[in-house]
Amino acid sequence: MSATTTERGRRAGGGSVRAAPPSSAPARGGAGKPSRSRADTRAGYAFLSPWLLGFVLLTAGPMLMSLYLAFTDYDLFQAPQFVGIDNFTTLFADPRFLKSAQVTALYVFVGVPVKLAAALAVAMLLNAKHRGQGAYRSMFYAPSLIGASVSVAIVWRAMFIDDGIADQAQQFFGLPGGGWVGDPDMTMPMMILLAVWQFGAPMVIFLAGLKQIPAELLEAAAVDGAGPVRRFLSVTVPMLSPVLFFNLLLETIGAFQIFSSAFIISGGTGGPADSTLFYTFYLYIKGFTEFRMGYASAMAWVLVLVVGIITAILFRTSRAWVHYTGDVR
């Protein structure tokens, strides 16, 4: 990054200060008055500094600290005690840790595909040409505007308790009644539904992707006798694959980090019976209610590793199914 900037800056400097040959610029910079290019670079860093400082102090620094803490026993009160890999070995013998990993995996591997499918389906509907399509687009995106908020989780909880909307609908259709909130088998479907309902962000990206697909391709396929399913599978999906890949990555990583909605719906317990004990939630319990920061840090790094590995696998497999425009195979 910085090399390119300097290169470009130097060229620009050389262009405007005609007398100075480009090669002499770096040599002069040290002693004499600063050259235009160095000033530019400095200004660049100055403008960048809020983000650089933020990154170093608020992200990189704490991450390094937590990497160290992961190998210690730290209760927030006393200085950390180095314990080697004890935290990691305890982790894999902890039944609640395994439970939280299982809960999270289920949420990610079921929730993400369902959410993406829903987002794509809605994007396809909103891509068709209709009167008032703009209004529909705004309406379908609306849930995502308020999506991350605490209030939605509270409303969601209210919908799924005894005599809530979900319960009434079940009774109307003659299905067995009862709220979902208190039933450990039904809380996961409820959490996944909440995620699916917040399809707005990937939907908008899908919609943008769909608009990029040249109409001629679809028309040509139709002329060749391809039906809607065939056109979707052979034209739309391959053309959309970079966008699909992008959404898949972001949603997968985001799903691993689910916290606030689970926290609110379960009343801060991860219950009932640990059925909403998501990974980050258990991490929070260990760190902030049991004061075991070392253990929590170890959990954080296991999560980073797992998400990193899954991301790497997705990138690997993407070669087989993601087609970029201009890609000749």
Next chain:
Amino acid sequence: MVRTRTTTRKAAVHATAIAAASALALSACGGGGTAASADAAPVATDRDIELSLVWWGDDDRASRYQEAVTLFEEKYPNIDVQTQFQAWDDYWTARSTEAAGQTLPDVFQMDLAYIHQYASNNRLLDLSTQVGVNLETGEYDETLLGSGSVDGGQYGIPTSTNTLGMIHHDDLLEELGVEAPEAGLTWDEYDAWIREVSAAGADHDPQVYGGTDYTGTLWLFIQWLLQQGKDAFAEDGSPAFEKADLVAWVERSQPMRDDGVFYPVERAKQVEPLTGLQVNEATTELTWDNMMAGYAASAGTDNVGLLPVPTGAEGSQQFWKPSMLLSSSATTEEPDAAAKLIDFLVNDPEVGKIFGTSKGVPAVPAQKDAMEVAEGSVDDTIVSYEEEVAERVTAETPIPVEGYGVVEAEFKRLGEELSYGNITAEEFADQWFQSAGSNLGGE
């Protein structure tokens, strides 16, 4: 052509990779250091002082505190008190992060479950130097005051006392046509009574139950242990009972769960943070007596009563517990003013009047006597209950052990798993002892 292809591909891959990396960013916390304390001097009146006061509780408590603080500020015009409050769980999360950063409030509510941990890590001010200077403790019962001392230092001042009791909802019982429970029930008799009520309430809409599963409440288990002449914790903070005791406690109520006569856990989870009694679906609950005021308010009736907890073979063996204490940060810049505020909150008769029994029965007689207790009111019931129970109080308050808060939460969680039928009594005991092993003191 080839060049274009790779560039496009790379650019797209890079963009995606950067987005992925930024989505991955995580954060963590750090901190550490030491604390110091100063000599006590009468609180200054010639300069402006700012104090922070933090408590856990609901809106009702907040307005009472606000009233008390206004009085304090009138009396000490140079002191400005900034207040803040949270619900119990969030309260401790906030305090633990502050403890790590050495920024605990000047005065804050403390609980027996945490005082040991905070005090032994030098996070609290030793108030014993303030006694007789800014803080009067002469009116205190020795044992009660002792509950705020850790390793010889006075780290917390109890504001009030409470004791376990059985709240019964007489409106519901009358509706069902069942007699209220009698005083002096044994645990088995209580269980039988619950069965009777749950049978009578089966056709009621909504269905009414006799009581809530009490097995997952650590304090009740401790009460049950004491009734058998056993202690809960040893001097070193480790459990003083055997795994077999815990198994016996869980198994004794198992038939009740098997027959579905307790208030169902599925329903209990949904009405949280309220309880079955508060939503008029359960007729009794075993809990702290000072909870009664809040319970009666949510249930929308004053027709509630208090009885002692069920007794065991060795008699009732009730114990007092300070319902809460007030502590000050070891790093406070105003130890004198902080001590003065604590003094005011625990001793001033007007404050006693403001809080009533909402924090428990006031520890200091001057405050207790100042309460305007109306005949037959909830306050009256609680005060007369504690007076009556005073004769039964034979057990010492169990020692507050370090890590109690964590193992108490684990006890509750296991109780929930038990209610869902996910674990056996043996598994309950094994998992709890595992948690106790890594969170409590000893060996």
